Amino acid sequence: xxxxxxxxxxxxxxxxxxxxxxxxxxAQVRYTEPVSTFDVDFLVDLPDxxxxxxxxxxxxxxxxxxxxxxxxxxxxxxxxVQFIQAFSVLTREAMEQADEASYEGVPFRVVRPDHxxxxxxxxxxxxxxxxxxxxxxxxxxxxxxxxxxxxRHGLTEKWASFKRRFLDx
Amino acid sequence: MSDAPAxxxxxxxxxxARRDLPWPEKVRMVLVMRESIxxxxxxxxxxxxxxxxxxxxxxxxxxxx
Numbered sequence: 001x002x003x004x005x006x007x008x009x010x011x012x013x014x015x016x017x018x019x020x021x022x023x024x025x026x027a028q029v030r031y032t033e034p035v036s037t038f039d040v041d042f043l044v045d046l047p048d049x050x051x052x053x054x055x056x057x058x059x060x061x062x063x064x065x066x067x068x069x070x071x072x073x074x075x076x077x078x079x080x081v082q083f084i085q086a087f088s089v090l091t092r093e094a095m096e097q098a099d100e101a102s103y104e105g106v107p108f109r110v111v112r113p114d115h116x117x118x119x120x121x122x123x124x125x126x127x128x129x130x131x132x133x134x135x136x137x138x139x140x141x142x143x144x145x146x147x148x149x150x151x152r153h154g155l156t157e158k159w160a161s162f163k164r165r166f167l168d169x
Numbered sequence: 170m171s172d173a174p175a176x177x178x179x180x181x182x183x184x185x186a187r188r189d190l191p192w193p194e195k196v197r198m199v200l201v202m203r204e205s206i207x208x209x210x211x212x213x214x215x216x217x218x219x220x221x222x223x224x225x226x227x228x229x230x231x232x233x234x
Contacts, residue, residue, distance in 0.1 A: 001193065001196050002193075025199075026196070026199070029192070029195045029196060029199055030192050030195075032188055033184055033187045033188045033195075034187060034190075034195040034196075034198040034199050034202065035199070036199065036202045036203065036206060037199060037203070038203055078200055101192075103192065103193065104193055138188055
């Protein structure tokens with residue numbers, strides 16, 4: 001994972017991406033018990049998002065460093081890494097306001113737990129709801145803060161449904 | 170007969186201990202889990218998602234694109 005952190009920082013310094021933040025299950029692992037996942041996901045901000053192969057420069061950069069494409073991901077050491085352009089106001093905010101963490105001494109931007117929970121809420125499958133529950137259970141987010149963040153992103157109904165199903169009974 | 174409350178308290182303590190591990194240690198545990206799951210899936214080739222590198226789009230929030 002340290003190699004992954006070094007790669008993303010290098011990519012940003014080289015101008016291949018403008019910004020990044022780890023999200024998904026591997027970001028959750030920072031805040032909760034370890035959970036099963038097969039890969040590592042990043043939100044990225046691309047300098048030229050309109051170009052046909054928007055992720056092309058990322059793949060070229062990785063290949064130059066010896067990290068090879070594998071399906072829709074790039075294999076970096078033990079991990080398939082996938083890059084996802086921040087695709088909504090919520091994910092862009094999550095990326096921009098990410099924690100400046102450290103992984104074995106290497107700076108590493110990680111989506112905050114409240115954004116992670118609300119992104120999961122926006123998806124809304126059982127496994128996503130499990131993520132929200134795990135983050136609440138770990139005490140790294142609180143209900144009121146999530147409710148406010150969800151409301152700000154037009155997810156009041158989804159929050160209410162989640163709350164009825166998982167918190168009120 | 171087992172002492173259920175004590176068992177549950179021990180389980181909760183163990184879960185909390187895992188939660189409080191350093192992040193790199195938890196990542197190493199994820200790697201071990203991944204390899205164990207892949208090994209189990211190889212014994213059941215028709216299992217949904219039996220390809221370990223298969224992407225899970227919803228996990229990344231892509232359904233909201």
